[in-house]
Amino acid sequence: xxxxxxxxxxxxxxxxxxxxxxxxxxxxxxxxxxxxxxxxxxxxxxxxxxxxxxxxxxxxxxxxxxxxxxxxxxxxxxxxxxxxxxxxxxxxxxxxxxxxxxxxxxxxxxxxxxx
Amino acid sequence: xxxxxxxxxxxxxxxxxxxxxxxxxxxxxxxxxxxxxxxxxxxxxxxxxxxxxxxxxxxxxxxxxxxxxxxxxxxxxxxxxxxxxxxxxxxxxxxxxxxxxxxxxxxxxxxx
Numbered sequence: 001x002x003x004x005x006x007x008x009x010x011x012x013x014x015x016x017x018x019x020x021x022x023x024x025x026x027x028x029x030x031x032x033x034x035x036x037x038x039x040x041x042x043x044x045x046x047x048x049x050x051x052x053x054x055x056x057x058x059x060x061x062x063x064x065x066x067x068x069x070x071x072x073x074x075x076x077x078x079x080x081x082x083x084x085x086x087x088x089x090x091x092x093x094x095x096x097x098x099x100x101x102x103x104x105x106x107x108x109x110x111x112x113x114x115x
Numbered sequence: 116x117x118x119x120x121x122x123x124x125x126x127x128x129x130x131x132x133x134x135x136x137x138x139x140x141x142x143x144x145x146x147x148x149x150x151x152x153x154x155x156x157x158x159x160x161x162x163x164x165x166x167x168x169x170x171x172x173x174x175x176x177x178x179x180x181x182x183x184x185x186x187x188x189x190x191x192x193x194x195x196x197x198x199x200x201x202x203x204x205x206x207x208x209x210x211x212x213x214x215x216x217x218x219x220x221x222x223x224x225x226x227x
Contacts, residue, residue: 033213043203048213055212088155094213103148104215106158
């Protein structure tokens with residue numbers, strides 16, 4: 001099976017702009033989670049989607065949003081970009097069973113630089 | 116905020132030596148996972164241990180879990196230069212759907 005794919009791999013934006021990142025999960029995986037990784041804060045959970053519904057959200061401002069499509073592909077959007085949004089954004093997919101959440105498989109990430 | 120601490124923050128060893136990394140967490144968990152990350156790339160899943168398991172092996176990896184101490188360790192035996200990477204533990208618990216809570220990571224350098 002193909003792994004998790006993320007596009008684009010690199011982005012450069014300026015403050016105030018908005019950006020949309022895309023994630024395609026492993027075939028058959030219905031859960032997609034997003035994370036932000038920065039040198040200062042480490043890996044932080046943004047949100048999780050399952051069957052087009054957001055089930056969980058981390059402590060990020062409303063400028064960070066996401067959605068999931070019927071084919072399980074997911075997008076996240078950051079509006080009104082700030083310098084501090086520069087980070088590696090990672091998405092992960094998992095095969096969610098009825099009783100537990102299993103291994104998350106990560107994509108290569110999108111490196112966002114805000115100037 | 117991070118779930119807990121990883122120890123040590125950095126570890127430098129020679130090829131062939133064993134590397135041990137420790138992870139502590141704060142809340143009850145369903146499972147604990149270890150990941151490897153090379154140079155700011157994506158995370159590679161190494162091993163998952165469930166809360167009712169105490170030890171798990173995968174190749175040169177051995178993971179232990181002590182839920183009474185809320186701690187885990189990752190042992191890499193006979194390390195290779197290719198093992199040079201950052202290693203993270205991550206926990207998931209309760210109804211935290213899809214939310215892995217990561218430690219700060221251990222940077223492992225294996226010298227040839």
